[in-house]
Amino acid sequence: MLTKTQLFSKGFLAVAPHMFSVIPFGIICGAIGIELGFDPVLVYAMSIIIFGGASQIVFLQLLSGGASALIAVTSVGVINSRHLLYGAVLSEYLEKLSFIKKLLISYIVVDQGFAESNKFFMKNRSEHHLHYHLIGSGVTLWIFWQLSTLAGIVLGSFVPEELGLKFAIPLTFIAIVVQDLKKIDHVIVMITCGLSSLLFFDAPFKSYIIISPIIALFVGALVLKLKK
Amino acid sequence: MTWSTIIIAGIVTYFTRMTMIALVDRDLLGEKVKEVLAYVPSAVFPAIIFPGIFINDYGTFIEINDPKIFGAIIAILVGYFSRNVIATILSGLSSYWVIIFLL
Numbered sequence: 001m002l003t004k005t006q007l008f009s010k011g012f013l014a015v016a017p018h019m020f021s022v023i024p025f026g027i028i029c030g031a032i033g034i035e036l037g038f039d040p041v042l043v044y045a046m047s048i049i050i051f052g053g054a055s056q057i058v059f060l061q062l063l064s065g066g067a068s069a070l071i072a073v074t075s076v077g078v079i080n081s082r083h084l085l086y087g088a089v090l091s092e093y094l095e096k097l098s099f100i101k102k103l104l105i106s107y108i109v110v111d112q113g114f115a116e117s118n119k120f121f122m123k124n125r126s127e128h129h130l131h132y133h134l135i136g137s138g139v140t141l142w143i144f145w146q147l148s149t150l151a152g153i154v155l156g157s158f159v160p161e162e163l164g165l166k167f168a169i170p171l172t173f174i175a176i177v178v179q180d181l182k183k184i185d186h187v188i189v190m191i192t193c194g195l196s197s198l199l200f201f202d203a204p205f206k207s208y209i210i211i212s213p214i215i216a217l218f219v220g221a222l223v224l225k226l227k228k
Numbered sequence: 229m230t231w232s233t234i235i236i237a238g239i240v241t242y243f244t245r246m247t248m249i250a251l252v253d254r255d256l257l258g259e260k261v262k263e264v265l266a267y268v269p270s271a272v273f274p275a276i277i278f279p280g281i282f283i284n285d286y287g288t289f290i291e292i293n294d295p296k297i298f299g300a301i302i303a304i305l306v307g308y309f310s311r312n313v314i315a316t317i318l319s320g321l322s323s324y325w326v327i328i329f330l331l
Binding site: 095 | 233234237242249252264266267268271273275276277278279282287299303307308311313314316318325
């Protein structure tokens with residue numbers, strides 16, 4: 001049985017490699033806000049209040065492009081709606097927590113933290129205090145997101161654009177799903193999602209980010225049925 | 229104006245995170261739904277991976293010989309066999325850099 005501290009450290013270590021993508025992305029996100037002419041305090045406040053990389057960038061771009069507040073908020077909601085799926089998966093492991101703890105832990109659920117902690121949860125169902133792994137991964141990502149967006153705001157985009165570090169984002173998610181390529185049903189689901197995302201890329205409000213997972217999950221349900 | 233917009237966007241985002249964890253009773257989800265949820269990572273992350281590789285900053289498709297395709301293939305191979313996240317990311321990035329800077 002692992003202690004709370006051990007679980008927290010495991011969560012930290014699990015997401016640490018993802019800093020290769022989180023830090024450059026945070027710097028870009030902070031720098032874009034300033035380049036678009038927003039108040040630095042406002043740009044930084046988004047990292048605390050919204051705390052969601054891609055949605056923060058889209059939000060700033062829309063507002064600076066003259067979009068209405070309603071459109072900006074709708075886009076943020078659509079882009080972040082994938083968290084509903086993460087929550088549905090995680091709820092199995094967080095069921096026993098008090099309501100207050102559930103409210104608090106929800107704030108730090110982000111892509112990489114969900115992905116790594118969920119992998120750990122699947123392999124260690126019998127552990128007590130499992131949620132400390134999620135706190136470890138989530139708090140780590142939160143701190144580095146705050147620091148890197150702040151760095152981007154203060155220093156500008158000091159990472160040379162020629163390095164193409166944005167490419168680290170798809171790579172970080174390849175690292176997350178690559179082992180599931182061993183399972184044919186997962187491969188079918190992944191390809192469905194990937195192709196749908198390209199097909200629906202121009203759909204309004206960046207909705208490809210939730211349309212393609214829904215299509216892929218339907219295909220996944222179909223595959224499950226055929227397997228039986 | 230913009231402050232209130234950010235706060236509303238933040239509340240909306242927080243609800244996307246909190247609803248299924250704190251508000252919805254898990255027993256409401258049927259057994260079949262729970263089984264399908266095992267596919268969530270595979271069903272969500274390719275929607276970040278594919279556009280990140282195949283669509284450029286201007287929202288158009290990349291060429292078939294784009295170095296990102298090569299970098300992604302290397303990352304998949306290294307990731308599959310090494311099971312190591314750092315090796316996956318760094319092999320993808322470095323093979324991408326080799327092409328754009330050296331070739």
